[in-house]
Amino acid sequence: MQGGENYQKSFYVFEELAQAPSSASATSLIAQAVSELHMGRIEEAETALDQALALEPNNSIAIANKFVLDTISGKDASEARAKLESVDKESEILADLAAKREAFQAAMAKYNPKFEP
Amino acid sequence: MIPRLDATNSETIQVSKPFIVDCVESLQVQSIHRPTARCLSLDDRCHQAEVEVPSAPQRPPVQTPYRPPSSIEHSRLPRDQKKNTVTLRNNNISPLIMDPFSAEGELVNIHTAFIQGQYQLVLSDFDASDFSETNRLPVKVLQYRAQIELGQAPEVLSAVSSAQASSTPDLAAVRIYASFVSKGAKDEKAVAEAEKLSEAQGDNLTVQLLCGTVLARAGKQEQALQLLAKHQGSLDAVALIVQIHLSQNRTDLAVKEAKGARSFAQDALSVNLAESWIGIRQVG
DSSP states (O other), X not given: OOSOHHHHHHHHHHHHHHHSTTTXXXXXXXXXXXXXXXXXXXXXXXXXXXXXXXXXXXXXXXHHHHHHHHHHTTSOOHHHHHHHXXXXXXXXXXXXXXXXXXHHHHHHTTSOOOOOO | OOOOOOHXXXXXXXXXXXXXHHHHHHHHTTOOOOOSSSSBOOOTTTXXXXXXXOOOXXXXXXXXXXXXXXXXXXXXXXXXXXXXXXXXXXXXXXXXXXXXXXXXXXXXXXXXXXXXXXXXXXXXXXXXXXXXXHHHHHHHHHHHHHHHHTTOHHHHHHHSOHHHHHHOHHHHHHHHHHHHHHHOTTOHHHHHHHHHHHHHSTXXXXXXXXXXXXXXXXTOHHHHHHHHTTOSSOHHHHHHHHHHHHHTTOHXXXXXXXXHHHHHSTTOHHHHXXXXXXXXXXXX
């Protein structure tokens, strides 16, 4: 079992909001999906995210989490990534990925590739 | 245990005349009992009004200053002994605050819809003209913020004129926020304006929330926290402070902030949400 009691508690709060018709919103559905991702419930998370995207197809936070979900479940994440780039170029996750790529390149520059014959 | 989510119950806690009388009477024993009823009701007459307390000549004068049951400043009910009345000092409370002692029940539904992320509902179900005059501006601000969340920042920018913004700090803050959201973090002009407005109008809750958001997103988290520290018991401000702490990986400070809010706003939805955001960052 991944995560713990705190994830579960948060999940209940978000799920209660997200699944009650009177309070449902993309925001709560995303929060529910993120809690489920933390608990390793990938399929349930995907269902919640799809519900969020049905409500707000261009919600950049929903797309960013879809990108994460596709990546950790081993799917092709390029579609979600491309969509995120088109909707929110300055998205936190894209900025973070760019920074990590830069750090990797900087580290790599210290080494010379050597190929043994 | 599952935290209870009961917005209508938790956010309409009001204070009634019996509560005030209760406070005055408890002054004699110099200890304050918390009101027994969970939801007391403070009607409009009590808001910013003096409430007559039946005169009781045999009462000994109270020597020690009255201490409120909770630590929030604005719940203090100073007693004017000469007139034998109690004054509710509510004038510093912003209407957006869902504070247990606030009389702003009228805003509960639209505010709940907003914090639940039901932005479409905020726009379609509420009309500022249906609200009492003092609440119209907060309703408009919530609706502009909902529009911005729905990606309509440019529409908000054209709806709020700069003339309106220069006469009303709340609307100035809305304009700055809308500009920042539509142009992204590189909008240095909006950031500079947010800094200026937070210096000039730092006591205004809308300024605190919207300029605080702009500053935090522009990487000036400490400045945002300084501005937000000026809030007067606002759960919206608490929620934003929690988010900023989480964005800085200071879960410990976020926990502290949420705990403080929990002590005066038992079941409020914002506090449940803030604790849940924190829960996602706490493993185990």
